[in-house]
Amino acid sequence: MFRACQRRNLITTAPFVIPKAKCRLQTTAATAIRDIQRNVFSVRANHDRHEDDTLRKVFDSKAFWHDFSQTYRRQAGPSVGLFQNRFLTSHAGFLAFAQDIRTRCQSIVDEVLQASSSEAYQTIPRQLDLLSDYLCRVLDLADFVRATHPDPQYQRSATQAYAYLWEYMNVLNTTPGLKTQLERALAKPNVFELWSEEEANVARIxxxxxxxxxIDLPKADRQxxxxxxxxxxxxxxxxxxxxTPSxxxxxFRSEETRGMDPAILQRYSSGIGRISLPLGxxxxxxxxxxxHSSDARETVYRQSKTVSPSQLQTLETLLRRRAEIAKxxxxxxxxxMNxxxxxxxxxxxxxxxxxALSADNATRVTHELHRIRVAKESDGLSHVIEPWDVAYFQNRLNHQAQGKSRRLDFLSAYFSLGTVMQGLSRLFSRLYGVRFVPREGGVGxxxxxxxxxxxxxxEDDGHVAVLYCDLFERDGKSPNPAHFTLRCSREVSPAEMGDRTLGSHDGMARALNRSTGKTFQLPTIALICDFPPPHDxxxxSLLSFRDVQTLFHEMGHAIHSILGRTSLQVxxxxxxxxxxxxxxxxLMENFAADASVLGLFARHxxxxxxxPYEMVRxxxxxxxxxxxxxxxxxxxxSLLDQAYHSxxxxxxxxDSRQTFYDVYDGFGSIREARGISPQGMFGHLxxxxxxxxxxxxxxxxxxxxWREVFRGGHDGGGVDREAGERFKEEVLKWGGARNAWACISGVLGDEKLKNGGTEAMEEVGRWGVHE
Known part of the structure; x- marks a missing residue:
């Protein structure tokens, strides 16, 4: 019942390539970019030029950031706490925070269990939502800190607090009285008829x-x-x-590594004529x-996809325990169950x-394998395509198609990190009326x-979220891009407003929504990327186009958290x-490749x-x-994930290895190598x-x-406010408060999808992933 938020990150397994918008050649693309760039400031209502310029500089200029971030230190004082959380002025505060939250949670549990009047039953959805919110305030913060904070003491304290409250959360999830009280509330017409649609939906969830x-099982089973x-x-x-590979x-001997970048080989030279390549x-x-060497590639392929027996044992134990939970x-x-x-x-x-998706994709697979087979045969090699051939020949064919053009080498000059952040702010201002404003952080x-x-x-509601951007690479930091919801949005009740011990007792941000007159705790979000820092x-910091797509992707998660307009945290x-x-x-990845969107910001x-849009093309x-x-x-x-949780x-x-081969032999186009164990590195399981x-x-x-709402980017569809409002009103603002199929049906205007089901799933598969 009570769950911590999941981090949202790119699926990068084996290896992952970000999907992209299909490029439709338009003779007006370059003109559209120039026109938008000339007029960007005149159309950006309430988007202050100074804020816009500051946004770019805090990411692009080390000197500017140094001056900007030092402002608060000139009035140095005590720490405001990590994320302005008053408990987290030091690592020792984590356990105190968890203990305080557990006390508050238990008070709510006691109150719910003692409810007997209609008035008391009426408050149960919001009481349970507050209970969930309290738990997540610790669990989500702790999960982030133990994975990201550079200080081992903070990591250990966060892990301790997480374990302390995680166990308590599981106890609550198996407390029959809470479910009984919720069922009683739902059975009382004079109670549930007074709930809002959101409260009723949360109660059912x-x-x-x-x-x-x-929870309905005997005590021993619950334990x-x-x-x-x-x-x-x-x-x-x-x-x-x-x-990690076993x-x-x-x-390798140096002659076996021919074809690789000499700079990489020099970095991993282990002596005269010897190269030691890391397999991770x-x-x-x-x-x-x-x-170039097929034998060398086979060695890399096999050894990089083979893990230790103990790692497979861990996986199989995990899967068996999940099967027991389901039973x-x-x-x-x-x-x-899931x-x-x-x-x-x-x-x-x-x-x-x-x-259905596989059937839609089959023609492309056949075409690509044919091209690889022809290329391999042209080298006088066997026509049989091995798994270690695919990346090599695809890369070679790509270079041949690219020819001598050096456009790709210079594209990053148009994507400084600050410029891209500026562009995202301008885009969100166009589509949704929100913008990013840099702010000096407090001490600690x-x-x-x-x-x-x-x-x-x-533009209407005022301050709606806080976003922490940790975007530069550094030693010890995870290279995986991710979005973390550190705290969700939630309406703060009048009772909480009147009681200093409730609501924002941890000190984190909340604000009055100017449009509704209600106070909300602000969603607090962290974005993690691994971009190269400014050189001097x-x-x-200059981003590759793939980096731009990654940043747009993670910002898509962020805007979902930012624009959620639900009063309940669940x-x-x-x-x-x-x-x-x-x-x-x-969806945001499509915007990253759109001419009109790039016209908002992309400059050398x-x-x-x-x-020049031709470079993006x-x-x-x-x-x-x-x-x-x-x-x-x-x-x-995806099929393997289903088999492992069947x-x-x-x-x-x-046997996880036998299941792996059953899936790949049954559905793969290329026979997988024997004796490997790539499932041992399938972290997304x-x-x-x-x-x-x-x-x-x-x-x-x-x-x-993208095609039907934002017109595939044609005629300025990628920056169209009407399309943005449609997506916000039908999808973004609801979070999980509305049936997801109803959201899809609403934004696409297709009533057939409204009730979901197997036929709707199959229909989505037939749409394919061509963009």
């Missing part, structure tokens, strides 16, 4: 979540559920930590793309979607001096079905010259190649657990929305 927590849930959490962390490096991360993939909760499988409150509803519906408010705080301002005090922003949560972020960092043409195989890779991982792990004969298909599903929906 919480009741269903209770049922998924084995077993708590034990299993805690064990799954620990196994998940152990699995993530163990995602052999960390591989040694981008280096292994670079080797697979460029090494306790009276579900046939963990996927069936999908019951998602758009798909059932594994059968997911299978229908994936099969952030976890690193490079973190920038942005206040999100709405003169030159900014359904705020990204607290919606997993297979719906990626829609705003995937030195000359100020407008971006070239990138899109290169990215488009190989998309069939990349989509098939994601389909296979009834199979509940059987004594379950931990977070998604039967819902990995979600990214492909939302890509298909996002493509449809």
């Amino acid at each position: 919480l009741l269903k979540d209770f049922s998924n927590s084995a 077993r559920f708590v034990v299993l849930s805690n064990e799954v959490k620990q196994l998940g962390s152990q699995f993530i930590d163990g995602m 052999t960390p490096t591989v040694r 991360g981008d280096i292994a993939y670079a080797a697979l793309m460029t090494m 306790l909760s009276d579900f046939p499988s963990y996927a069936a 999908l019951s409150d998602k758009m798909a509803k059932s594994p059968e519906a997911v299978d229908s979607f994936l099969r 408010e952030t976890w690193n001096p490079d973190v920038r705080r942005l206040d999100v301002m709405h 005090h003169q030159s900014p 359904v705020s922003g990204t607290r919606c079905p997993t297979d719906f949560a990626e829609l705003p972020s995937v 960092w030195e000359t100020g010259a407008a971006l 070239d990138v899109l043409e290169v990215q488009k190649r190989g998309q069939g195989m990349q989509t098939e890779t994601q389909i296979l991982y 009834p199979l792990p509940g059987k004594a004969t379950f 931990v977070e998604y657990g039967g819902t990995y298909y979600s990214y492909l599903f939302d890509r298909a929906i996002a493509g449809k929305v």
Whole structure:
């Protein structure tokens, strides 16, 4: 019932390529860019020139940021606490925060359990929502800090606080009295008829979540559920930590590595004529793309996809424990349990979607494999395509298509980080009436001096969110881009406003909404990326086009949290079905490639010259190649995720490696290598657990929305306020408070989708992921 928010990050498994908007050649593209750039300030109502310029400079100029961020230190005083949380002025405050929250939670639990009058029952949805909010205030912050904070003491304290409250949350999830009281409230017409639609929806969501927590079972089974849930959490962390090849490096003679970038080879030279390549991360993939030797590529492929037996044992134990949880909760499988409150509803519906998508994708796969086969045969090699051939020949074909053009080498000069952030603010101002305003952080408010705080301002509502941007790479920092909801939006009740011990007792931001006259705790968001920092005090951080797409993706999650207009926390922003949560972020990737959107900001960092759109077109043409195989890779991982969370792990004969080959032999276009264990590095199994298909599903929906709502970017559709308002009103503002199929039906104007079901899932599969 009570759950912490999930972080939202790009699916990067094996290897991941961000989907992109299909490039339609338009003779007016360059003209559109120039026109928009000339007029950008005149059309940006309430977008102050000084704020706009400051936004760019705080990311682009080290000197400017140094002066800007030092302002508050000239009035140095005591720490305001991490994220302005008054408990977190030091690492020791985490446990005190957790203990304080647990006391407050128990008071709410006692009050709910003692409710007997109609008036008391009427408050139960909001009481339980406040209970959830309190739990998440600690769990979401702690989850972020233990994964991101550079200070080991903060990490340990956050982990301790997380474990302390996580166990308590699982106890609440198996407390029968809470479910009984909620059922009684729902059974009283004079109670539920007075609830708002949102309150009634939250009550139904919480009741269903209770049922998924084995709450109706005997006490011993409920206790077993708590034990299993805690064990799954620990196994998940152990699995993530163990995602490394069993052999960390591989040694080659220098002649075997021909084709690789000499700069990379020099970095990993281990003696005269010897190269020791690390098998984790981008280096292994670079080797697979460029090494001419098929034998060397095979070695990299096999060893980079083989983990230790203990890592596979951790995975299989995790899957078995999940199967046991599902059985306790009276579900046939963990996927069936986890999908019951998602758009798909059932594994059968997911299978229908994936099969329809695979059928749509088959022609592209056939075409791409034919091109690879021809290229391989032209080298006098066998026509049989091996798994370690795909990246190499696709990369070679891409270079041949690109020819001698050096456009790609210079594209990043038009995308300084500050310019892109400025462009995102301008875009959101155009579409939704919100903008980013840099603000000096208080003493101790952030976890690193490079973190920038942005206040999100709405043209009518005022201050609506706080956004912390940790976007530069540094030693010890995770390279994976991610969006964290540190605290959700929620309406603060009049009772809380009148009681200093409630509501914003932790000191974090809340504000009066000028349009509604109601006070909200502001959504607090952290964006994590791994971009190169500015080289010196003169030159900014320059992003590749892929980096721009990544930043747009993560900002799609952020805008979902920012524009959520729910009064209850349980359904705020990204607290919606997993297979719906990626829609705003995937949709944003289309904006990153749109001529009108790029016209808002893309200029050369030195000359100020407008971006020639032909440069972007070239990138899109290169990215488009190989998309069939990349989509098939994601389909296979989605099918594997379904198999691993089917009834199979509940059987004594379950073997994750055999299941892997059953899936790949049955559905893959290329025979997978034997003896490998890539499932041991499939980290998204931990977070998604039967819902990995979600990214492909939302890509298909996002493509449809982009084409039909934003007109595929034609005629300025990418910056059209009417289209933006339509998406906001039908999708973004609801968070999880509205049935997700109703949101899709509303924004697309298609009543057939309103009730969802297997046929609707199959229909989405037929749309494909061509964008």
